[in-house]
Amino acid sequence: MNSRKTASLVSLTAASAFALAACASTDEEEPAEAAPAADVIRMDDAWVKAAEEGMSAAFGELANSGDEDVTVVSVTTPASTVLELHETVENEAGAMVMREVEGGFVVPASGSLSLEPGGDHIMLMDLTGPLDAGEDVTFTLTFSDDSTFEFSAPVKEYSGANESYEGGDSEHDMDMDH
Amino acid sequence: MAGDRSADSGRRGSTRRRFLLGGAVAGIGAATAIGADHVLNRRPAEGEPAAPLNGEETVPFHGVHQAGVATPAQAHAVLVALDLRDSTDADALRRMMRILSDDAARLTQGVPALADSEPELAVTPARLTVTFGFGPGLVDRAGGTRPEWLRALPDFGVDRLRPEFSDGDLLIQVAADDPMTVAHAVRMLLKDTRGFASVRWTQRGFHHAHGSVRPGTTMRNLFGQIDGTTNPQPGTEEFERLVWNTEGWLAGGTGMVVRRIHMDLEGWDRLDRPGREQSVGRYLSNGAPLTGTDEFDEPDFEATTPIGFPVIPEFSHVRRARSDDPNEKIFRRAYNYDDPPSGSEISNSGLLFVSFQADVDRQFVPLQRRLDELDLLNEWTVPIGSAVFAIPPGCAEDGYVGDTLLG
Numbered sequence: 001m002n003s004r005k006t007a008s009l010v011s012l013t014a015a016s017a018f019a020l021a022a023c024a025s026t027d028e029e030e031p032a033e034a035a036p037a038a039d040v041i042r043m044d045d046a047w048v049k050a051a052e053e054g055m056s057a058a059f060g061e062l063a064n065s066g067d068e069d070v071t072v073v074s075v076t077t078p079a080s081t082v083l084e085l086h087e088t089v090e091n092e093a094g095a096m097v098m099r100e101v102e103g104g105f106v107v108p109a110s111g112s113l114s115l116e117p118g119g120d121h122i123m124l125m126d127l128t129g130p131l132d133a134g135e136d137v138t139f140t141l142t143f144s145d146d147s148t149f150e151f152s153a154p155v156k157e158y159s160g161a162n163e164s165y166e167g168g169d170s171e172h173d174m175d176m177d178h
Numbered sequence: 179m180a181g182d183r184s185a186d187s188g189r190r191g192s193t194r195r196r197f198l199l200g201g202a203v204a205g206i207g208a209a210t211a212i213g214a215d216h217v218l219n220r221r222p223a224e225g226e227p228a229a230p231l232n233g234e235e236t237v238p239f240h241g242v243h244q245a246g247v248a249t250p251a252q253a254h255a256v257l258v259a260l261d262l263r264d265s266t267d268a269d270a271l272r273r274m275m276r277i278l279s280d281d282a283a284r285l286t287q288g289v290p291a292l293a294d295s296e297p298e299l300a301v302t303p304a305r306l307t308v309t310f311g312f313g314p315g316l317v318d319r320a321g322g323t324r325p326e327w328l329r330a331l332p333d334f335g336v337d338r339l340r341p342e343f344s345d346g347d348l349l350i351q352v353a354a355d356d357p358m359t360v361a362h363a364v365r366m367l368l369k370d371t372r373g374f375a376s377v378r379w380t381q382r383g384f385h386h387a388h389g390s391v392r393p394g395t396t397m398r399n400l401f402g403q404i405d406g407t408t409n410p411q412p413g414t415e416e417f418e419r420l421v422w423n424t425e426g427w428l429a430g431g432t433g434m435v436v437r438r439i440h441m442d443l444e445g446w447d448r449l450d451r452p453g454r455e456q457s458v459g460r461y462l463s464n465g466a467p468l469t470g471t472d473e474f475d476e477p478d479f480e481a482t483t484p485i486g487f488p489v490i491p492e493f494s495h496v497r498r499a500r501s502d503d504p505n506e507k508i509f510r511r512a513y514n515y516d517d518p519p520s521g522s523e524i525s526n527s528g529l530l531f532v533s534f535q536a537d538v539d540r541q542f543v544p545l546q547r548r549l550d551e552l553d554l555l556n557e558w559t560v561p562i563g564s565a566v567f568a569i570p571p572g573c574a575e576d577g578y579v580g581d582t583l584l585g
Binding site: 045047049050059132133134135154156157158159160 | 270272273274276277280292293295369370372373374
């Protein structure tokens with residue numbers, strides 16, 4: 001569906017390769033190394049849910065401008081000692097439940113991944129202190145190539161995203177808003 | 179920061195359409211967005227004019243001045259005043275204004291706010307503006323210098339003020355040509371004030387619906403009077419001088435007076451047309467002074483009737499509101515209100531009077547004193563709410579409203 005974009009990228013790449021070849025003193029071309037994941041990833045519209053204590057979640061739009069898929073394998077923040085990358089799936093009973101995603105988040109090449117309430121998100125499992133609305137929280141993503149990417153997200157009051165996860169206490173055990 | 183662009187309007191482009199289609203389109207790339215453009219902007223059928231949608235019109239949020247002052251008044255407005263919670267200190271104020279400014283910056287451009295749970299309601303900005311004002315309590319809480327006029331107005335004899343329509347620490351004025359847009363923006367902004375403040379009062383106002391009258395037409399109030407003829411015009415030297423403050427953290431900001439003025443429509447009904455026109459000093463038909471023929475004719479206060487009485491009575495609103503001092507002028511941006519009556523009444527209507535002036539004490543107070551002393555209109559109007567706010571300057575894209583005070 002984005003064939004036009006792909007086509008223009010291809011011709012652009014061909015042109016660059018030609019230019020490179022023209023400038024290069026040797027005829028031998030080394031295969032281009034993929035840029036580190038951190039260089040092609042962008043985080044837009046990030047935010048974190050305000051919370052007094054316990055758990056919270058972070059959301060936003062991860063965009064990958066590279067031409068290879070990028071995998072987020074882990075995330076850290078001073079705001080929580082434990083973090084998990086969560087997905088929302090249907091269990092055997094037909095209910096939507098949260099669980100840690102296996103293998104991390106994949107941000108498709110020339111595409112994006114939405115982290116949103118009711119879907120994939122970054123779970124802050126154990127807050128180090130209250131998350132007050134209007135504060136900024138810094139997150140560091142680590143990719144499968146070990147490169148890292150830092151972004152900052154404001155804290156916002158939000159009534160949804162009342163998720164629990166397996167092993168959580170029952171008082172938080174609620175369905176996500178759909 | 180560029181100059182004052184608050185009066186300018188733009189039209190939503192591809193961003194809005196991307197949001198219309200949801201996250202699926204955002205970020206995927208130009209080709210898809212072009213496709214979406216094509217689908218949404220289908221070529222009109224032969225002979226069908228491509229009518230631009232007013233819902234797509236935007237007013238810039240960032241700039242030297244906040245929008246919603248010089249911006250031509252939109253059809254609908256909601257004013258909300260909030261009381262700060264005891265726990266809201268200067269740091270919390272900073273956090274609150276950063277969040278609210280970010281919400282306003284997005285919503286006014288037709289982009290959902292962060293954590294907007296109804297993003298589809300955000301894509302019709304319809305000239306939405308969000309204007310923030312600081313009451314005396316907020317400036318004190320911030321540890322800032324309060325302009326001398328930032329306090330409750332002096333008591334006027336005509337006032338019958340009710341606390342539920344008066345005062346407040348933070349004012350949010352939300353205005354757009356579409357009440358759906360206003361409702362969503364108010365909802366979003368108030369969700370983000372919950373941790374910092376509680377709603378003290380909410381007042382709604384309206385003008386003619388968008389498209390009903392020619393833009394620039396002076397408003398009419400519910401007495402049928404043309405209201406605001408002598409307003410200074412945005413963009414003129416007079417407007418700049420009268421409206422924008424130049425001192426300290428308020429430089430580029432202004433002072434705002436909000437008065438809820440109940441209008442006794444039943445009493446007004448007992449007055450015949452000549453009496454109505456005498457009470458104001460203007461013709462009801464086109465707002466011309468009783469000594470002129472056009473709305474914008476200068477009133478001639480010297481003119482007398484054959485038997486020697488002034489054509490424009492001494493007690494008329496026009497005469498009493500007028501000062502010889504060119505600095506004793508205000509910029510009015512009022513709205514009508516028409517709320518459900520109670521008891522045996524059949525009307526609960528009036529004017530949500532809003533004026534902007536650089537210095538409330540020097541510009542508004544003397545004018546209101548004259549009206550308080552004598553103005554035949556007082557017979558049918560009663561101020562029942564009153565509040566004064568400092569409207570901080572606008573902010574740059576990397577700033578927030580109030581950063582000159584809180585930053």
